[in-house]
Amino acid sequence: MIEVNAPVTMSDVARAAGVSTATVSRVVNGHYGVSARTVAQVRSAIEQLGYESSLVATSLRRSRTNVLGLVAHSFQSYTAEVLKGVMKALSRSGFDLIIYANSDLYGSYSEGWEQRHLTRLSGTLTDGCIVVTPWGDIRSRTPVVAIDPVRGSTAPSVMADNLAGATTAVEHLVDLGHRRIGFIAGRDSLASAWSREEGYRAALTNAGIPVDPTLIGRGDFNPESATPLARDLLRRPEPPSAIFAASDGMALKVLEVARELGLSVPGDLSVVGFDNIPETASTQPGLTTVDQSMYQLGYEAARMLKSLVTGEWDEPSQIVLPTSLVVRDSTAPPRSAARP
Amino acid sequence: MIEVNAPVTMSDVARAAGVSTATVSRVVNGHYGVSARTVAQVRSAIEQLGYESSLVATSLRRSRTNVLGLVAHSFQSYTAEVLKGVMKALSRSGFDLIIYANSDLYGSYSEGWEQRHLTRLSGTLTDGCIVVTPWGDIRSRTPVVAIDPVRGSTAPSVMADNLAGATTAVEHLVDLGHRRIGFIAGRDSLASAWSREEGYRAALTNAGIPVDPTLIGRGDFNPESATPLARDLLRRPEPPSAIFAASDGMALKVLEVARELGLSVPGDLSVVGFDNIPETASTQPGLTTVDQSMYQLGYEAARMLKSLVTGEWDEPSQIVLPTSLVVRDSTAPPRSAARP
DNA sequence: CCTGGAAACGTAACCGATAACGATTGCAGT
DNA sequence: ACTGCAATCGTTATCGGTTACGTTTCCAGG
Numbered sequence: 001m002i003e004v005n006a007p008v009t010m011s012d013v014a015r016a017a018g019v020s021t022a023t024v025s026r027v028v029n030g031h032y033g034v035s036a037r038t039v040a041q042v043r044s045a046i047e048q049l050g051y052e053s054s055l056v057a058t059s060l061r062r063s064r065t066n067v068l069g070l071v072a073h074s075f076q077s078y079t080a081e082v083l084k085g086v087m088k089a090l091s092r093s094g095f096d097l098i099i100y101a102n103s104d105l106y107g108s109y110s111e112g113w114e115q116r117h118l119t120r121l122s123g124t125l126t127d128g129c130i131v132v133t134p135w136g137d138i139r140s141r142t143p144v145v146a147i148d149p150v151r152g153s154t155a156p157s158v159m160a161d162n163l164a165g166a167t168t169a170v171e172h173l174v175d176l177g178h179r180r181i182g183f184i185a186g187r188d189s190l191a192s193a194w195s196r197e198e199g200y201r202a203a204l205t206n207a208g209i210p211v212d213p214t215l216i217g218r219g220d221f222n223p224e225s226a227t228p229l230a231r232d233l234l235r236r237p238e239p240p241s242a243i244f245a246a247s248d249g250m251a252l253k254v255l256e257v258a259r260e261l262g263l264s265v266p267g268d269l270s271v272v273g274f275d276n277i278p279e280t281a282s283t284q285p286g287l288t289t290v291d292q293s294m295y296q297l298g299y300e301a302a303r304m305l306k307s308l309v310t311g312e313w314d315e316p317s318q319i320v321l322p323t324s325l326v327v328r329d330s331t332a333p334p335r336s337a338a339r340p
Numbered sequence: 341m342i343e344v345n346a347p348v349t350m351s352d353v354a355r356a357a358g359v360s361t362a363t364v365s366r367v368v369n370g371h372y373g374v375s376a377r378t379v380a381q382v383r384s385a386i387e388q389l390g391y392e393s394s395l396v397a398t399s400l401r402r403s404r405t406n407v408l409g410l411v412a413h414s415f416q417s418y419t420a421e422v423l424k425g426v427m428k429a430l431s432r433s434g435f436d437l438i439i440y441a442n443s444d445l446y447g448s449y450s451e452g453w454e455q456r457h458l459t460r461l462s463g464t465l466t467d468g469c470i471v472v473t474p475w476g477d478i479r480s481r482t483p484v485v486a487i488d489p490v491r492g493s494t495a496p497s498v499m500a501d502n503l504a505g506a507t508t509a510v511e512h513l514v515d516l517g518h519r520r521i522g523f524i525a526g527r528d529s530l531a532s533a534w535s536r537e538e539g540y541r542a543a544l545t546n547a548g549i550p551v552d553p554t555l556i557g558r559g560d561f562n563p564e565s566a567t568p569l570a571r572d573l574l575r576r577p578e579p580p581s582a583i584f585a586a587s588d589g590m591a592l593k594v595l596e597v598a599r600e601l602g603l604s605v606p607g608d609l610s611v612v613g614f615d616n617i618p619e620t621a622s623t624q625p626g627l628t629t630v631d632q633s634m635y636q637l638g639y640e641a642a643r644m645l646k647s648l649v650t651g652e653w654d655e656p657s658q659i660v661l662p663t664s665l666v667v668r669d670s671t672a673p674p675r676s677a678a679r680p
Numbered sequence: 681c682c683t684g685g686a687a688a689c690g691t692a693a694c695c696g697a698t699a700a701c702g703a704t705t706g707c708a709g710t
Numbered sequence: 711a712c713t714g715c716a717a718t719c720g721t722t723a724t725c726g727g728t729t730a731c732g733t734t735t736c737c738a739g740g
Contacts, residue, residue: 007459007481008459050459052456052459052460053460054460054464055460055461055465056396056399056400056464056465057400057464059396060396060397060400074427075420075423075424075427076424077420077618080415080417080420080421080423080424081420083415083420084415084416084420087414087415087441096440096441096442097439097440097441098438098439098440098441099437099438099439099441100436100437100438101427101436101437101438101439102436115392116392119347119348119390119392120392120393120394120395121395124394124396124397125395125396141347278417278618278619278621278622279618281618281621281622282618282621282622
């Protein structure tokens, strides 16, 4: 068993094999112009010393690294699900993945984080990046695919059919007999937040229910942002009988506040979320929500990025994936329901 | 709005500010020895050009990068949960995180993967690494903390109390009246796999039940590895009335096989897993399992690595976290139960 | 024996950032 | 006015690997 503690560099290998580093490089990268005998010598030296090329040094010099990047502002369930899809799409593709996460902005948004991360990586380290829920439009030397892009962006992106999903969710509440339906909105700059609010408004309007702006709370997709908004909505003299939250994370906080105020769900209050993160299945009661297959979002984004990087670009640049309503136990007719 | 497509380097900033790159470096890193006027000039140039230091170039030169690494062989729910804990521990710590995942070995183990990843990263990019379920012992210039280490390793590590957890799980089955209890083992080289098997044996022995080697299937923690083993166990003339799988991923495959063979759970077969991944709460039936708080594993590992890297090492080097049994709907007394 | 040309290999210039070193200047103390 | 120290800033070697270019080696053909 060989114990090597100092890092083995290419020049170590070169010295051991009695050749120059240039030759070692050519052997490692399979370039022609090296005699079979020399190749064998170098290979054996690499084996003996346990040499591995440094990702950093390679990427500094090379334009192509075969590494894709993913940047996200935090790692909640949403991102974790996306990640699984990305990994699946990249399996055995020859691309490795680097996920970069900045600890400073954990749990809070700071404008332009994705740009900062991106420039740090894309200088040389990655051939392209996936950005999850970006803050604004992005400039980069290398291709970028956004998951859940900003409103109005024309850059390559993957997103769910948020409008249809939200409409279905609110229609579900309307069908149950709810008339006063609260809404907790997501981060304003994201297209998804906008569409989900549109869906909320559309469903109400279609049902002949006027949109009451005082029933809309302005969150930012961060779960914590929902807590004060839910308190505010539920403590007023005429509270809504149902709340639709633009994300599951926020919906779970609504459940928390309901418990805190002694309201039973779905008896006193119905709650609907959006995303279908794994936790929603195991809460008490199980959360009714809109499934947007975050796994699929990640899978498609990675596929798109791959084809952008390799130059075999032949797909639409903005993919929209279908959603579906998942009815669990957090929704029921209101106490004073006029049954249809 | 400034549009810059070419990457902005330090020398660009230096040229714009009319100083040398050395001065820019000092300003960026907050070193003393630069006049306030020069600092202002450089800052303004950085602002205007939208300069961000290159992670790659910096880490090549520097010994300390303030980036920690995490390598894992794949991203299933287990890893995702660990990741959340790691991020939490690192939040606002000044350390960023890089997760490196090799797409080639997705879903299958190839010996020594963690060593290859590690040498590629630890050359310069990271100050230290967390390795999730390593294959063997590890050599590295920089500190390494293992989550779920190999058997017999004395390196820094974090793991669950697998022995107690497994013992409790099997005792639960014994208490329900089961006598023929199958076991699907995990990857042999890991300490956790070993301890869980120990717990299985201990619980049986304590209950006066002889250990039947033919009831033990040799899996590797990979969900797919459990499918043929479960088929084999359940198709034999005298099948076990309960199966304890060393991981939830494998337990879910047992449920799948049971469905395939027309066995009802928990009527015909009781199943217990280990890990308590989010999915187990939402399967039909909900899986009884041992909770090992993967979040906590990640959290503690990150804390330990931080203190190793900064040199303020004052904790035990091998942390063992408690487990608890989570009883759901996949376990019941056997059909032919002799009630206690 | 000489020449031409291809193959094999080494040299050195990069990539972007850092830090040791040396040189210059400013300022307080005497 | 002089000394000494600290602040200030430019130059350059260096990190590990890649690659353009130049040099050497080798062999076939004349």
